[in-house]
Amino acid sequence: MTLSNNHNDQSKLWNKVRQGNVIVIEKVYLDYSHLLYQYGLKFTQNTQLIEDCIQDLFLRIIKNSKNFSKAGHPQIYLMRAFRNNLIRLIEREEKFQPGEVDEYQFEILFSAEQEIIHSEEAHINKKLLLQGISKLSSRQKEAIYLRYTKGLEYDEIAEIMKMSIESCRNVIYKAIKSLREGINNSGILLLLFFKKQF
Template sequence: MCIVVINRLHVDALSNEQLWDALKQDDQGAFAELYQRLHATLYSYGYKVAANATLVEDAIQDLFVDVWRMRHSSSSANSVKFYLFRSLRRKLHLLSEKEHWSETPSAQVDITSVDNSAEQLMIGQEQESQLIQRLTYALAQLPQRQQEVVTLRFYQNFKTSEIAQIMGITEKSVRNTLQKALLNLREQAPYLAPLLGLLLFWLLA
């Protein structure tokens, strides 16, 4: 079997899917790069599902252990990010049941973990810092399920069909949850009404 060894000088140019194919051929460098590249994103999402830092870290570690252990039997992934998000959500629920940890109410969500760069793309440049702070706070007040759907759709750019698969719900439920989330945000943050109105129109179009 030919083992692909990634040149560290070119690793940044490789896609997640190329790294996945390399780790399937026993490339530890590709595995390490994939872990470093996606850990923060997985943690941010995982904390939306179960706001327990220890639980999220344990789930991520277990997930990557499984990835390496089952590398030879796993199939090629069309979207590594989608595969890992869906697997992490399942892992979190399994660990939650095993350890008898309950999910923290949405009001206690760590709002500092929100990806500000995604918010910047959504709200534009005018009074950016203040609007980001207000939007982040408003998002943290949403019910947990709505937070998760908003994160997957607008922060991680997953399609409705992919969100439905990740969360194990129907596409209709995803759209309804997104609609409720945007309506709640518009009520909580009237100063963001123009933006949220455009998002709602785009969502329902």
Template sequence: MTLYSDLADIELWNCFLSGDKKAMEYIYSLYYKPLLAYGMKLLPDYELVRDCVQDMFVKLYITRKNLSSTPHINSYLIRALRNRLYDEMSVHVDKMTIDDLPFDFAVEDFFLTHFQESDDDLLQRKKLQIAIEKLSARQREIVYLRFIRELDYNEIGDFLGINYQSAKNLISRTLVKLRQYYMEGN
């Protein structure tokens, strides 16, 4: 697996596209748990999300000859899973669009990733959680992708189908809203 860890995303993806099973195993082992965590934010049904992640990887492997190259495997897989979950949910809900997918995450996700536990920031966490809950599902997803999954602007742009500057502007506007909601909690 060390061989694959030295490859850039585009090289690793191209190995997978050419039928390299070890590259597929490496991609799967690297992204399975983060994809599962992301899927649970959209649809809190562990069994269904797990099945969708596995189905997505099977479909990717089967259709790999028809897939295009990507410089950002992470955002590509997130988008593929999001589409798979949408397909699964739309079977059960009429007139649903992909933007109607709910997206919830706890502020604890951010604090566990970025800060040490402290009793002093309990109030701050509560205020931040309330502010996050006031954001739209799409805005919550953007915050999650940028600050929890640590996708860069290019990856977020790829995921959303927009360019780098639009992704940067969208994140900036979302953070302004988040700050506004947070300050209203004072």
């Protein structure tokens, strides 16, 4: 189940979640828990913390589903709520001050399926790209991950990351600009990784 699904179907699903339908909530858990787990690994390698955060999120959904707003999309709500809680827990563990949003870590690692490497040149390009990504801020890495790995729209990313759509566009624009400037002379094809136009 992804954001490409019919909007009406997602609205109906969300309404059933709001009604406290445990069977539907279980389906949402099965559909989205892996996505949340993978998202959590970008912030921390503490798998127990990630699993606890996912469990807490769905327990809250079961207890408070009737308080949710009528308009909503399960994936956006889940990613936003999960992210907020996980960052809070990481801040507590790492003894960051609340609101130090740029202090959290966010790492982008391409999976074997995404890293189609057919030659030494492609390996060099991948290495250069990862070096460029490592120099981005955590906020830039996260926005790029949500946009190009998860295929989310700017308004969806803005909602998850609690920023304006304009700020979201600026963060992604500056990240792409930084990558282009950093690896412009290497001959790397950014389109290999960033197929979407923005």
